[in-house]
Amino acid sequence: MIAYQNIIDKIAIDSKNTLNKGVVASYIPELATINLNKFGIHILDAKNNNYSSGDALEGFSIQSISKVLTLALSFGIIGDDLWKRVDVEPSGDPFNHLSLLELENGIPRNPFINAGAIVIADILASHLKNPKEDFLNFIRELTNDPSIRYNEKVALSEKRTGFKNYAAANLLKSYGNLHNDVEIVLDFYFHQCAIEMNCKQLVNAFYIFMNHGTCQRGKNYLNVNQVKRINALMLTCGFYDEAGEFAFEVGLPGKSGVGGGIVALLPNTYCVATWSPGLNKKGNSKLGMAALEELTTRTGHSIF
Amino acid sequence: MIAYQNIIDKIAIDSKNTLNKGVVASYIPELATINLNKFGIHILDAKNNNYSSGDALEGFSIQSISKVLTLALSFGIIGDDLWKRVDVEPSGDPFNHLSLLELENGIPRNPFINAGAIVIADILASHLKNPKEDFLNFIRELTNDPSIRYNEKVALSEKRTGFKNYAAANLLKSYGNLHNDVEIVLDFYFHQCAIEMNCKQLVNAFYIFMNHGTCQRGKNYLNVNQVKRINALMLTCGFYDEAGEFAFEVGLPGKSGVGGGIVALLPNTYCVATWSPGLNKKGNSKLGMAALEELTTRTGHSIF
Amino acid sequence: MIAYQNIIDKIAIDSKNTLNKGVVASYIPELATINLNKFGIHILDAKNNNYSSGDALEGFSIQSISKVLTLALSFGIIGDDLWKRVDVEPSGDPFNHLSLLELENGIPRNPFINAGAIVIADILASHLKNPKEDFLNFIRELTNDPSIRYNEKVALSEKRTGFKNYAAANLLKSYGNLHNDVEIVLDFYFHQCAIEMNCKQLVNAFYIFMNHGTCQRGKNYLNVNQVKRINALMLTCGFYDEAGEFAFEVGLPGKSGVGGGIVALLPNTYCVATWSPGLNKKGNSKLGMAALEELTTRTGHSIF
Amino acid sequence: MIAYQNIIDKIAIDSKNTLNKGVVASYIPELATINLNKFGIHILDAKNNNYSSGDALEGFSIQSISKVLTLALSFGIIGDDLWKRVDVEPSGDPFNHLSLLELENGIPRNPFINAGAIVIADILASHLKNPKEDFLNFIRELTNDPSIRYNEKVALSEKRTGFKNYAAANLLKSYGNLHNDVEIVLDFYFHQCAIEMNCKQLVNAFYIFMNHGTCQRGKNYLNVNQVKRINALMLTCGFYDEAGEFAFEVGLPGKSGVGGGIVALLPNTYCVATWSPGLNKKGNSKLGMAALEELTTRTGHSIF
Structure with a gap:
């Protein structure tokens, strides 16, 4: 049996001691004020064991x-x-x-670049009665945690500075690949990015991706084939322009956000989340990337 | 002395008889209803002689x-x-x-691509008290014609379908190269494109570019150096992705619009405008391009 | 235990019966003559069991x-x-x-696009005494099969028509990322692509990638970390512009070639090779892709 | 009448006194040794008057x-x-x-980017008996000067370092837009770039472009239409990525080379050549560009 707790405690201490922690995202005023010294890591394994270290229970903006x-x-x-x-x-x-x-005529490359996620937001805007409410309820259900909420100040901050997203949404609209009004879709999109969760809540939510689509309480959300596809997308597209590097160094499907969070998973085995607000040049959490590389090296396990 | 009238009468007849007249711009509903058989041409020479043929006195949307x-x-x-x-x-x-x-970090390539013209519109929005009114007055003054006006239906039609322009304006904003609100700038931009003028009014307005910056009534608007620069830009950038072709075939500075109009000029000699609503694949008036090539071939004159 | 033999026999029959088999690569005359009806598939599992169906023992050009x-x-x-x-x-x-x-200043995106593979060929040209001989011996050793050889006619055919590869090599040279002469590197490169192997030989060679770097005879070639990286690269970059699609549909690391071959593997479990010369629009074997999707769907296993 | 001699003497003195003279091209060893302080300018007007200043009679590599x-x-x-x-x-x-x-499927953008000039070289290789000899004779005839010659050392230097040109030629070949062998075409191309001429010889050669295709001795080489087209190409494409800037600042058709030479012309009026080996960031002669801007400002004449 793997000593997850020892490993993540060691990682957390090393991370706290690292001098170069990267740079906090500054493009949204609300994100720029985060304390660079925060570091959290949490593992939930397939047998529902939890391992936690550092600031794993402190909420942050999950963003992408x-x-x-x-x-x-x-x-x-x-x-x-x-x-x-x-x-x-x-x-x-x-x-x-x-x-x-x-x-490519208005077809985004994948659902994790902003343009792709805006198309997904548009689909939800078309199919949900109350998109913001319904999506929040979906996450609360996945995590069995009704305390999760939108940070309205962050959402507003994103809206006020989100000109590139407005550009992308309008370009999609010009190609007929946005069915709802730009304002409606982006209001939803800015909110989804402004959800606050902590590392533990994140692994609870992502449990379905390491468990064939079924959550901890046994409810099935996706079939095996769908989970395979989402995991494949995380591996090939989950880390902006550094997806290849992450697959290469870490070897797990995962997704990062500019709030400094990363979630990754080893199918059938465990789900892990890290949080360290300092980013590297490509926009991924610097210490989070290092922590996950260390984790897979120490455990000797990856999908490859 | 060159027999401009004979030449343009011949051109107008040939144009009316041409079977393949190109395709009317359809991206704005208001433009799509234009009669494809319209053809007008008008020359104003340096001695204030006017030569007119076809539908040269019928107004159209000047667009770009x-x-x-x-x-x-x-x-x-x-x-x-x-x-x-x-x-x-x-x-x-x-x-x-x-x-x-x-x-290129938000610096448009030139003032005639849409992004560049939107920056110019932003500059005017910053420096004019009543941008739409003041710009219209500028044109009325240049042409000595107070009847020129905005077509509000066309402006509204552009606004409703102008998603690519919204994308460009928001992208400019994200780079800090748009100082006013996107809505304010684009409202002005959609109006400037929706001005209606006829061929004669256009040559009156462009007279300053063949006459060292001075209009027909003797008022000076631009110095010689500024006129040189604007003419150079028309030659190198005035015809979308076909600017090289136009310089190559016609050899005059000029500017086209998707409404089917083209204005061109031979410095110190004449200014010419054509109107034929059918466009070629690159978005320039098919018969207008042909007419101007014919004109420079028949007169034997170009800037080269 | 999974009934691999049943599954691949079914796949082989279905493939032979499929009407639209794609198009044989025609850019090299030598490849264009292959019989479109060939189909082979071979599995080697972690316990050294072999499962074979169709033309699995017939050699073809392994190319990429x-x-x-x-x-x-x-x-x-x-x-x-x-x-x-x-x-x-x-x-x-x-x-x-x-x-x-x-x-990107002469640094190829990854080792599986042609420019990247040419850099790798250059590295081998620098470090091996007799590059062509030594590389062939490496493959013979991996597979324990001294019969594997270069097809000199294919190599010559590639050389005569490989202008894009000459362009890439010269561009690399201009950036200082090719240390040997273009002719020397490309001679090696055209030969490596012209190796002939059958499906069984391929799975023998790729056994090290599903077995932590150790071949069937117990010799270790790469450490666990290196194998992880190569498998990650196969997953993210192994199928030209269709790598995301393959990860998404099949969910295994693998590599295709324009000769119609594909090799893929499930770490610790099995290695599989298919051969069907007809390609889809992206240059990957049409029936090979379908066969591997079917295999992972029928077995219910992928890395995700 | 314009005092060309006064103007160019003033320009030559100012140029010699300018501290920042740009940077000599270093990509070819043979070009890197040129004295940065050289400056020559020569004008030939439509009445065959010659005006010369500085190092106008010293030969240099004409390159592009x-x-x-x-x-x-x-x-x-x-x-x-x-x-x-x-x-x-x-x-x-x-x-x-x-x-x-x-x-664009192997069709170069214009004849003045390297790929385009290589296609032109290929055309000459197909139509001339002895391409190098015949082309040199063409220039000797245009200039009435049999002393003009290739600098074989420069040609060899270009061949040894011309990997980007080899890349372009091979890419053209892969698209079927190069009919002769790469080596044959590039041997001609490297030689044409290695011709040595001085400012006076250059204006003699370019006289045809300001004189409707007819040289000083009255022989006609191109018709009016062809001259118009070549001049239009010089204006829109003659200065690498700075063509717009040159049209904008100077307003004359012209062509530069990395040897530091520039030739420009005002149709029917004059032809001018400058030489100053220091280049700006875009690869055009820094002082040559400034000299021509000064010339057109002082004379008040441009094509616009």
């Missing part, structure tokens, strides 16, 4: 991690029709995300 | 031709500071206009 | 599949220094492979 | 200026068929010249 959850919800609702509106290939190009959208 | 006039007005107001916010190079790339904006 | 083997050999020789000269990110862009090379 | 002369010769030979193999649009994109070639 939410894209996996909106994908799961929409995939469950409309099934494979989803792939008519968004592709499943890595974006590859670190330079021109909107240009790819132009070249 | 307005970009030369907003450039002239803003250049006159802020001078060379303008070039800190927009470049003077051809866009070259027929594929990814927004991608170039991303690659 | 060789890139995994040159990567393994060079990675074993120079270790992580390799990653200074080639990146590990998916190429993403289906349009401009050379343009990415230009944008 | 040769592309106008190969274009003129090939255009004269095959006429408009030439435009089936090369386009007439500005390249626009400062980043990816080869990528445009890929996007």
Whole structure:
């Protein structure tokens, strides 16, 4: 049996002692005020054991991690029709995300680049009665935790500075790949990014992806095939322009957010979340990436 | 002395008889209803002689031709500071206009691609008290014609379908190269494109570019150096992705619009406007391009 | 225990009966003559059981599949220094492979695009005494099969028509990322692509990637960490511009070649090779892709 | 009458006194040894008056200026068929010249980017008996000067370091837009760039472009229409990624080379050549650009 607690305690101490912790995201004023010294890590294994270290119970803005959850919800609702509106290939190009959208006639490369997640948000806006409420309830149900909520100040802050997302949504609209009003879709999108969760809540939510689509309480949300696909997308597209690097170094499906969170999982084995607000140049949590590499090296396990 | 009247009468007859007249722009419902058989041409020479043929006195939507006039007005107001916010190079790339904006950090390639014209509109929104009124007055003054007006239905139609322009404006905003609100700037921009003028009014307005910056009534708007620069921009960037072709075939500075209008000029000699609503694949008036090639071939004159 | 034999027999029959078998690669005359009706599949599991169906013992040109083997050999020789000269990110862009090379200063996106494989070939040309002989011996050793050989006619055919590879090699040279002469490197590269193997030989060679770097005879070639990295690269970059699709549909690390071969593996479990010469639009074997999707669906196993 | 001599003497003195003279091209060893303090300027007007200042009679490597002369010769030979193999649009994109070639299926953007000039060289290789000898004779005839010659050391230096040109030629070959062997075409191309001429010889050669295709001795090489087209190409594409800037600042058709030379012309009026080996960031002669801007400002004349 693997000594997860020893490993993550060691990782947490090393992380706290690391001098270069990266740079906190500054493009949203609300995110820029986070304490750079925070570090949390939490593991939930397939037998429902929990291992926690550092600031694992402190909430933070999950940002792009939410894209996996909106994908799961929409995939469950409309099934494979989803792939008519968004592709499943890595974006590859670190330079021109909107240009790819132009070249490919308004079909985003994958559901984890912003344009793709905005299409997913549009699908939910079409199929849910009260998108913001219903999506929050989905997460509360997955985690069995009704305390999870939107941070309205962060959502407002994103809306006020989200010009690139407005650009992407309007470009999608020009190609006919956004069915609802730009304002409605982006209001939902800015809210989904502004959800606050802690590391423990995140592993509870992502438990379904390591457990064939079934949550801890036994409710099934996705079939095995759908889970395979979402995990494949996390592996190939989950870390912006550093997805290859993460697959290469860590070897687990996962997703990062500019709030400093990362969730990753080893199918049938465990789900892990880290939080460290300092980002590297590619926009992923610097210490979180290092922690997960250390974890897979120390345990000797990856999907490969 | 050149028999302009004979030449343009011949051109007008040939144009009316041409079977393949191109395709009317359909992206704005208001433009799609234009009669494809319209053809007008009008020449104003340096001695104030007028030569007219076909539907030269019928108004149409000047669309992108307005970009030369907003450039002239803003250049006159802020001078060379303008070039800190927009470049003077051809866009070259027929594929990814927004991608170039991303690659070049929000500085549009030139003032005649949409993103560049939106920056110019932003400059006018900053420097004019009543941008729409003041710009219209500028044109009325240039042409000595108070009847010129905005077509509000076209402006509204552009606003409702102008998602790519919203995308460009928001992208500019994300780079800090749009100082006013997106809605304010685009309201002005959609109006400038929706001005209605006929061929005769257009040559009156563009007279300053063939006459060292001085209009027919003797008022000076731009210095010789500024006129040189605007003419150079028309030659290198005035015809979307077909600017090289136009310089190559016709050899005059000019500007086209998707309403089917083209204005061109031979410095110190004449200014010419054509109108034929059918466009070629690159978005320029098919018969207008042919007419101007014929004109320069028949007269034997170009800037080269 | 999984009934591999039943599954692959069913797949082989279905494949033979499929009407649309894709299109044989025609860019090399030598490849264009292959019989489109060939179909082979072979599985080698972790307990050294072999399962074979169809034309699994008939040799074909392995083409790009060789890139995994040159990567393994060079990675074993120079270790992580390799990653200074080639990146590990998916190429993403289906349009401009050379343009990415230009944008990224001569560092190929990953070792499986042609430019990347040419850099790997250059590394071997620098470190092996007799590159062609030594590489062939490496494969013979891995497979315990001295009959494997280069098809000189195919190698010559590639050389005569390989202008894009000459372009890539010269571009790499201009960036200082090719240390040997273009002719020497490409001679080796064209030969590595021209190796002939059958499905059974391929799974023998790829056994090390599902077995922690150790071959069937117990010799260790790569450490666990290196195997993880190569498998991650196969998953994210192994199928040209369709890598995301393969990860998504099949969920195994693998590599395809334009000769119609595919090799894939489930770590610790099995290694599988298919051969069907007809390609889909992205250049991957049409029936091979379908066979592997069927295999993972029928067995219910993937890395996710 | 314009006091050309006074103007160019003033320009030559100012240039010699300028401290920041740009940077000498270093990519070819043979070019890197040039004295940065050289400055020459020469004007030939339509009445065959010559005005000379500075080092106007000292020879230098004309490099890309040769592309106008190969274009003129090939255009004269095959006429408009030439435009089936090369386009007439500005390249626009400062980043990816080869990528445009890929996007546009092997048709170079214009005859003045390297790929385009290599296609022109290929045309001459197909139509001339002894391409190198015949092209040199063409220039000697244009200039009435049999002393003009290739610098074989420069040609060899280019060949040894010209990997990007080898990449371009091979890419053209892969698209079927290079009919002769890569080595044959590039041998000619490296020689054409290695021609040595002085400012006076250059204006003699370019006299045809300001004089309707007829040289000083009255022989006609191109018709009026062809001259118009070549001049238009010089204006829109003659200065690498700074063509717009040159049209904007100077307002004359012209062509620069990395040897530090520039030739420009005002149709029917004069032809001017400058030489100053220091280049700006875009690869054009820094003081040459400034000199021509000063010349057109002082004379008050441009094509606009």
